[in-house]
Amino acid sequence: MPEAESFTHPDDSAARKRNTEAKNIMKVYADKRQHAKANSINIGDTVIVRQHKQNKLSTPYDPAPLVVKERKGTMITPERKDGSKVTRNVSMFHRIPQPLTQDNDTAQDNSCDDFLPATKDLSQPPGKEEKIKTQLPQFNTSRPKRTIRPPKRLIEEI
DSSP: OOOOOOOOOOOOHHHHHHHHHHHHHHHHHHHHHTTOOOOOOOTTOEEEEBOOOOSTTSOSBOSSOEEEEEEETTEEEEEOTTSOBOOEEGGGEEEOOOOOOOOHHHHHHTOOGGGSOOOOOTTSOTTSOOOOOOOOOOOOOOSOOOOOOOOGGGSOOO
Protein backbone atom coordinates (compact mmCIF):
# COMPACT_ATOMS: atom_id res chain seq x y z
CA MET A 1 0.00 0.00 0.00
CA PRO A 2 1.24 3.41 -0.78
CA GLU A 3 1.80 5.64 2.13
CA ALA A 4 -0.96 8.15 2.74
CA GLU A 5 0.16 11.67 2.83
CA SER A 6 -0.72 13.50 5.99
CA PHE A 7 -3.19 16.27 5.29
CA THR A 8 -2.28 19.58 6.83
CA HIS A 9 -4.69 22.47 7.07
CA PRO A 10 -3.52 25.54 5.26
CA ASP A 11 -2.69 28.57 7.35
CA ASP A 12 -5.92 30.61 7.33
CA SER A 13 -4.91 33.28 9.84
CA ALA A 14 -4.69 35.93 7.11
CA ALA A 15 -8.21 35.13 5.92
CA ARG A 16 -9.54 35.27 9.50
CA LYS A 17 -7.84 38.65 10.01
CA ARG A 18 -9.37 40.07 6.79
CA ASN A 19 -12.78 38.68 7.83
CA THR A 20 -12.55 40.39 11.24
CA GLU A 21 -11.54 43.70 9.64
CA ALA A 22 -14.41 43.49 7.14
CA LYS A 23 -16.90 42.77 9.94
CA ASN A 24 -15.63 45.78 11.90
CA ILE A 25 -16.06 48.01 8.84
CA MET A 26 -19.63 46.71 8.38
CA LYS A 27 -20.38 47.33 12.07
CA VAL A 28 -19.13 50.92 11.92
CA TYR A 29 -21.22 51.55 8.79
CA ALA A 30 -24.37 50.05 10.35
CA ASP A 31 -23.89 52.02 13.58
CA LYS A 32 -23.48 55.22 11.59
CA ARG A 33 -26.63 54.57 9.55
CA GLN A 34 -28.67 53.79 12.68
CA HIS A 35 -27.23 56.77 14.63
CA ALA A 36 -26.05 54.42 17.37
CA LYS A 37 -24.29 55.94 20.36
CA ALA A 38 -22.71 54.59 23.49
CA ASN A 39 -24.92 54.61 26.55
CA SER A 40 -23.67 56.68 29.44
CA ILE A 41 -25.82 55.38 32.30
CA ASN A 42 -23.63 54.28 35.19
CA ILE A 43 -24.12 53.24 38.81
CA GLY A 44 -25.29 56.18 40.93
CA ASP A 45 -26.96 58.09 38.06
CA THR A 46 -30.52 59.36 38.38
CA VAL A 47 -32.83 57.99 35.67
CA ILE A 48 -36.49 57.84 34.70
CA VAL A 49 -38.09 54.71 33.29
CA ARG A 50 -40.29 54.44 30.18
CA GLN A 51 -43.93 53.62 30.95
CA HIS A 52 -46.77 52.19 28.89
CA LYS A 53 -49.07 54.71 27.23
CA GLN A 54 -52.44 54.48 29.00
CA ASN A 55 -54.14 57.44 27.33
CA LYS A 56 -53.12 60.31 25.12
CA LEU A 57 -52.28 62.52 28.09
CA SER A 58 -49.89 60.10 29.79
CA THR A 59 -46.21 60.92 29.61
CA PRO A 60 -43.72 58.58 27.91
CA TYR A 61 -41.59 58.35 31.08
CA ASP A 62 -42.62 57.85 34.70
CA PRO A 63 -41.84 61.20 36.39
CA ALA A 64 -40.58 59.57 39.61
CA PRO A 65 -36.75 59.48 39.50
CA LEU A 66 -34.79 56.33 40.29
CA VAL A 67 -31.15 55.82 41.26
CA VAL A 68 -29.12 53.15 39.45
CA LYS A 69 -27.84 50.56 41.94
CA GLU A 70 -26.63 47.77 39.64
CA ARG A 71 -25.61 47.34 36.02
CA LYS A 72 -24.75 44.13 34.22
CA GLY A 73 -24.11 44.63 30.50
CA THR A 74 -27.25 46.25 29.08
CA MET A 75 -29.36 45.30 32.11
CA ILE A 76 -29.90 48.10 34.63
CA THR A 77 -31.47 47.83 38.08
CA PRO A 78 -32.41 51.19 39.60
CA GLU A 79 -34.13 51.66 42.95
CA ARG A 80 -36.99 53.99 43.90
CA LYS A 81 -37.08 56.04 47.09
CA ASP A 82 -39.52 53.55 48.63
CA GLY A 83 -37.02 50.72 48.08
CA SER A 84 -38.70 48.95 45.14
CA LYS A 85 -36.44 47.93 42.25
CA VAL A 86 -37.03 47.89 38.51
CA THR A 87 -34.89 45.83 36.13
CA ARG A 88 -35.02 46.71 32.46
CA ASN A 89 -32.82 47.07 29.40
CA VAL A 90 -30.79 50.27 29.15
CA SER A 91 -32.98 51.48 26.27
CA MET A 92 -35.96 51.80 28.64
CA PHE A 93 -34.25 54.50 30.74
CA HIS A 94 -33.40 58.15 30.28
CA ARG A 95 -30.62 59.71 32.35
CA ILE A 96 -31.47 62.93 34.18
CA PRO A 97 -28.54 65.35 34.15
CA GLN A 98 -27.48 66.54 37.58
CA PRO A 99 -27.47 70.31 38.12
CA LEU A 100 -24.05 71.89 38.21
CA THR A 101 -23.11 73.20 41.63
CA GLN A 102 -21.07 76.36 41.87
CA ASP A 103 -19.09 77.77 44.75
CA ASN A 104 -20.29 81.07 46.17
CA ASP A 105 -17.22 82.86 44.78
CA THR A 106 -17.85 81.77 41.19
CA ALA A 107 -21.58 82.47 41.41
CA GLN A 108 -20.89 86.09 42.31
CA ASP A 109 -18.32 86.48 39.51
CA ASN A 110 -20.82 85.35 36.85
CA SER A 111 -23.39 88.07 37.60
CA CYS A 112 -25.27 89.72 34.75
CA ASP A 113 -25.43 93.27 36.16
CA ASP A 114 -24.51 94.80 32.80
CA PHE A 115 -27.81 93.70 31.26
CA LEU A 116 -30.12 94.86 34.08
CA PRO A 117 -31.85 98.23 33.92
CA ALA A 118 -30.46 101.02 36.04
CA THR A 119 -32.24 101.57 39.34
CA LYS A 120 -33.55 104.82 40.77
CA ASP A 121 -31.23 106.95 42.83
CA LEU A 122 -32.80 107.13 46.28
CA SER A 123 -30.68 110.10 47.33
CA GLN A 124 -32.78 112.39 45.06
CA PRO A 125 -35.86 114.06 46.52
CA PRO A 126 -39.08 112.26 45.56
CA GLY A 127 -40.29 115.08 43.32
CA LYS A 128 -37.22 115.11 41.06
CA GLU A 129 -37.09 111.56 39.77
CA GLU A 130 -35.25 110.98 36.54
CA LYS A 131 -36.35 108.55 33.93
CA ILE A 132 -34.93 105.08 34.32
CA LYS A 133 -32.60 104.34 31.45
CA THR A 134 -31.87 100.83 30.33
CA GLN A 135 -28.58 99.94 28.81
CA LEU A 136 -28.70 97.30 26.16
CA PRO A 137 -25.48 95.63 25.10
CA GLN A 138 -24.06 96.83 21.81
CA PHE A 139 -23.21 94.01 19.44
CA ASN A 140 -20.91 94.52 16.49
CA THR A 141 -22.15 93.02 13.28
CA SER A 142 -19.42 91.20 11.46
CA ARG A 143 -21.35 91.13 8.20
CA PRO A 144 -21.07 93.98 5.71
CA LYS A 145 -24.14 96.10 5.13
CA ARG A 146 -25.38 96.37 1.55
CA THR A 147 -25.34 99.74 -0.14
CA ILE A 148 -28.79 101.26 -0.43
CA ARG A 149 -29.51 103.68 -3.26
CA PRO A 150 -32.68 105.30 -4.53
CA PRO A 151 -34.56 103.79 -7.46
CA LYS A 152 -33.43 104.71 -10.98
CA ARG A 153 -36.65 106.59 -11.72
CA LEU A 154 -35.86 109.07 -8.95
CA ILE A 155 -32.28 109.74 -10.07
CA GLU A 156 -32.03 112.83 -12.27
CA GLU A 157 -30.46 112.22 -15.62
CA ILE A 158 -27.51 114.37 -16.55
